[in-house]
Amino acid sequence: MAEDLVLDTAIRDWVLIPLSVVMVLIGVLRYFVSKLMRSSQVPDSKIVREGQVIVRARNLRAAANYIPAKSFRARKVYFNNEENGLLHVPKGQAQNAQAQMFSDPNMAMDMMKKNLSMIIPQTLTFAWVNFFFSGFVAAKIPFPLTQRFRSMLQNGIDLSTVDVSYVSSRSCHR
């Protein structure tokens, strides 16, 4: 059923505009908070070196035609030598990135801090919006949508007859 629900202009004034303003402000706040909480990282020797080695190896591959064959071979051996080649990782020792991330204490701390700074504002805003703005239709999307989007866009409304183009206020926030 595609009935036309007439939306009160009061909804627009008191819901949409404050909601969007609040979202923007929270985004800005989050940015500043994360900037403050970010600890200055002392570059780790291995990581810096690895990054540079990769750049050098990439240059070697890209511009290999520009140097004499002998020097190219010498450099290739330098990188791939069995005993002490820079890029040679003996089988079985290569850790995948995930394990490395958790074993490095500094990086784990950083990740946790970042996650926290994301989670707390999210929870607060969600509770606040829920309290103030639940239960009514806030906007209408101009193009038609399928039923699949119903759960996404009509979060607080429990009627199944409302057209999916109408978005509830809770879904605006999400």
Add this chain to the structure above:
Amino acid sequence: MVTKTEETELNRLEIQVDNGGGGAWEYLCLVRKLKVRRSDKVLKHGLSILNDPKKRSNLGPEEWTLYEQVAVAAMDCQCLDVAKDCIKVLQKRFPESKRVGRLEGLLLESKGSWAEAEKAYSSLLEENSFDQVVLKRRVAMAKAQGNMSGAIELLNKYLETFMADHDAWRELAEIYVSLQMYKQAAYCYEELILSQPTVPLYHLAYAEVLYTLGGLENLQTAKKYYASTIDLTGGKNTRALFGICLCTSAIGQLTKGRNKEEKESPELHSLAATALEKIYKQRAPTKLPLLNSALKGLKI
């Protein structure tokens, strides 16, 4: 590398500022961005801005960057008092800053007190052992004191960690050439060519090192690199053209006794000679007879 448009813009601003027109701040910003070394002009115009309190307050937070720039320029021109004043102002504003610490080390270096500068730099390195600028300053100090082998050692250690820093490779290559360690210099130039294959400067330098090393194989490779330099510069590089002629004649001399199966075509040599004559006719017609006699002497 500075591009052509940037160069013309820089020159235009320089002329404008020198003749009393405005735009000193834009000029200084451009110099800072392009990292060119115009210390006397920077000093003059920077000081004129800093000594005028109204212009200084117009800058806002950029004032401190200007202080830093003027301090470095003053040290380059040996006006150490000016530098000391600037650094004092910066110290008052940013007491525990590493950037100001670097400037202090630089001041000690310019005064010639090497031991104290070394101490200052080591203390900075203790806080952050991967500070590229401080590590490079140590190399510069060793070089200024004439201790080339120490400079080489420090630079090699630096490059072990930061091997993608092409400025450092270039510095190392020049040090090696000055010490006549040509094989190592050749390795450095190869590194440079790998990282920036379209810069003709490195091809030319590599060709010259190979030519200096001598030996048939090196001469043939050198000829190839002179040719690639000509290719990259569109035929305007006279040094590369001369290089081709010299290489061809040197190869000819080395292969004189052997059978001529591998004789390289003389086209390249004659083409290079013709190009050289054309360039000389355009730019220095008085020297044309000199060129002709030199080329005749080289004929295989």
